[in-house]
Amino acid sequence: MSTNQDNPAHYDAVVIGAGFGGIYMLHKLRQLGLSARVYETGDDVGGTWYWNRYPGARCDVESLEYCYSFDPELEQEWEWTERYPAQPEILRYAQHVAERFDLYRDIQFNTKVTKAVFDEESGRWHVSSAPAVDHLDHNHAPAGPDADEVTAEYLISAVGCLSSSNVPDIDGTDTFAGEMCHTGRYPKEGIDFTGKRVGVIGTGSSGIQAIPVIAETAGHLTVFQRTPQFAIPARNHPLDPEEQAEVKAEYHKLREQNKTQQGALGARFDWNEGSVLDVEVEEAFREFETRWKSGGFAFLGAYSDIARTPEANHVAADFVKAKIRETVTDPEVAERLIPSTYLGCKRLVLDTDYFQTYNRDNVTLVDISENTIAEITPGGLRTADGTHYDLDVIVFATGYDAMTGSLLRIDIRGRGGRSLADQWYAGPRTYLGLGVPGFPNLFTITGPGSPSVLANMIVCIEQHVDWIGDCIGYLRAHGYRAIEATEEATESWVAHVNFVADQTLYPTCNSWYLGANIPGKTRVFMPLPGFPPYAEKCDEVAANHYEGFALTP
Numbered sequence: 001m002s003t004n005q006d007n008p009a010h011y012d013a014v015v016i017g018a019g020f021g022g023i024y025m026l027h028k029l030r031q032l033g034l035s036a037r038v039y040e041t042g043d044d045v046g047g048t049w050y051w052n053r054y055p056g057a058r059c060d061v062e063s064l065e066y067c068y069s070f071d072p073e074l075e076q077e078w079e080w081t082e083r084y085p086a087q088p089e090i091l092r093y094a095q096h097v098a099e100r101f102d103l104y105r106d107i108q109f110n111t112k113v114t115k116a117v118f119d120e121e122s123g124r125w126h127v128s129s130a131p132a133v134d135h136l137d138h139n140h141a142p143a144g145p146d147a148d149e150v151t152a153e154y155l156i157s158a159v160g161c162l163s164s165s166n167v168p169d170i171d172g173t174d175t176f177a178g179e180m181c182h183t184g185r186y187p188k189e190g191i192d193f194t195g196k197r198v199g200v201i202g203t204g205s206s207g208i209q210a211i212p213v214i215a216e217t218a219g220h221l222t223v224f225q226r227t228p229q230f231a232i233p234a235r236n237h238p239l240d241p242e243e244q245a246e247v248k249a250e251y252h253k254l255r256e257q258n259k260t261q262q263g264a265l266g267a268r269f270d271w272n273e274g275s276v277l278d279v280e281v282e283e284a285f286r287e288f289e290t291r292w293k294s295g296g297f298a299f300l301g302a303y304s305d306i307a308r309t310p311e312a313n314h315v316a317a318d319f320v321k322a323k324i325r326e327t328v329t330d331p332e333v334a335e336r337l338i339p340s341t342y343l344g345c346k347r348l349v350l351d352t353d354y355f356q357t358y359n360r361d362n363v364t365l366v367d368i369s370e371n372t373i374a375e376i377t378p379g380g381l382r383t384a385d386g387t388h389y390d391l392d393v394i395v396f397a398t399g400y401d402a403m404t405g406s407l408l409r410i411d412i413r414g415r416g417g418r419s420l421a422d423q424w425y426a427g428p429r430t431y432l433g434l435g436v437p438g439f440p441n442l443f444t445i446t447g448p449g450s451p452s453v454l455a456n457m458i459v460c461i462e463q464h465v466d467w468i469g470d471c472i473g474y475l476r477a478h479g480y481r482a483i484e485a486t487e488e489a490t491e492s493w494v495a496h497v498n499f500v501a502d503q504t505l506y507p508t509c510n511s512w513y514l515g516a517n518i519p520g521k522t523r524v525f526m527p528l529p530g531f532p533p534y535a536e537k538c539d540e541v542a543a544n545h546y547e548g549f550a551l552t553p
């Protein structure tokens with residue numbers, strides 16, 4: 001629907017983003033009988049899985065667990081083909097869901113929400129949007145000129161935690177004559193690497209997945225690594241139809257069991273309650289070896305204290321370091337690939353032949369931890385020591401302005417015209433990761449302060465969408481016009497998130513969980529470890545008439 005600023009169209013809710021959070025939210029709002037408009041920058045649903053089309057892109061949560069549970073027929077009819085779903089399959093799944101529930105008609109694609117202002121008089125959000133403009137980094141791209149405005153009672157952010165690409169500000173980037181892309185904004189038509197000189201900058205999950213695949217066809221691949229990262233084998237394989245049928249026969253049981261797991265996944269793993277420090281190193285290594293061979297995050301289930309205790313973590317880290325040394329034939333290259341952080345302190349990566357790739361003749365690893373990239377030139381890039389690397393393609397696998405980036409790039413203004421960016425200047429402050437004081441009727445799906453990226457995202461999304469749906473239903477049934485997190489509840493929630501994070505090893509390294517990858521970003525631990533107690537708290541808040549929120553009649 002086309003609208004204008006004099007007579008804006010009104011919806012009960014505006015949802016920003018048509019990824020997994022946005023499309024399920026739309027479905028939920030429809031079930032409540034509400035009108036809703038979803039805005040999406042891309043030209044289809046899928047969110048992260050729409051944008052991340054880079055070679056090797058694959059989820060690190062198993063297919064049978066990385067899918068919606070809200071509709072029993074949907075979960076039975078969709079057939080997954082591999083243990084871990086590849087990007088095209090996840091995108092097809094999102095499209096299937098959007099078609100099956102007739103969601104497309106309420107989604108406006110190729111549209112960027114630019115501004116959302118809460119009008120205290122009417123109690124409505126005024127939401128401005130504009131055509132999205134194509135660019136290497138959509139987040140920095142200027143919006144087109146034809147702004148539209150609509151109003152809504154509820155503003156629901158489904159922008160995703162890892163959707164605001166971090167493209168480093170390197171001198172000369174605009175002068176590069178070859179092809180250049182960011183993994184999170186990968187071109188739909190793909191890139192032909194055949195015989196080309198390719199540079200990949202970044203060795204997080206995206207780089208580690210892309211590097212082995214690019215190396216297969218590139219003439220030469222140079223990997224520019226700032227920090228080495230721990231990776232363990234995924235051991236992806238075609239999904240056994242019998243296994244799929246068995247899980248589906250008791251799907252509900254697996255879903256419920258997963259909700260009792262810290263990461264809301266992996267109830268089928270063998271979780272050992274014991275300490276690695278209570279066994280001989282040889283025994284621990286045998287246990288790690290078994291899990292290394294079967295692949296996946298079950299590795300972390302070998303002992304209960306790996307993520308909490310430095311000494312326990314060292315044992316697991318030593319095992320992986322030995323594997324890197326055993327795999328990489330050039331000892332100097334192997335040493336450069338060995339991380340010095342705690343294992344899992346940065347997101348543990350599941351890989352396919354990553355370390356083996358460095359044994360190829362056409363792959364070079366360049367350490368840029370001290371010898372940084374000084375400039376990008378028309379023909380490649382130059383490091384600080386003056387070495388020039390001739391390149392035809394540069395792939396930035398440099399990650400995201402995570403958790404807050406996508407939201408803060410929209411000019412969101414609450415009571416008194418206060419901007420969310422000002423409010424979060426010293427780090428995000430939310431209550432339950434769902435509400436922000438001073439911003440009535442704004443809900444943030446998988447917002448900072450909720451488990452989100454530390455747990456199975458689909459489970460977290462469903463839990464949030466269900467909670468928001470129930471909350472809106474409650475407000476309408478009881479005649480409340482607005483809900484707003486209180487300052488006090490927010491204050492104590494932020495303290496709680498910090499307290500819980502401080503019991504773990506997460507805050508010890510420069511990860512995107514802390515915003516440490518973005519120059520100038522305040523260092524605050526943003527997600528909340530531990531799904532089960534969090535979900536329980538959300539239920540309690542709702543049962544106690546939305547305790548910690550102020551409700552306005």
Ligand code: N01
Nearest residue numbers: 058059060168202203204205206207226227347397398399
């Ligand atoms: O991003 P990252 P990602 N100059 O931030 C380097 C999820 N995910 O896209 O560590 C040079 O982890 C940076 O170096 P450093 C998953 O949750 C999941 O890989 O900051 N280098 C790092 O090596 C994941 O954790 C899946 O020193 C620069 C890399 O770029 C999250 O997304 C797949 C630099 C960025 O790593 C993000 O992963 C993919 C600079 N200026 C992603 N800036 C699966 O499900 C950054 N780097 C499997």
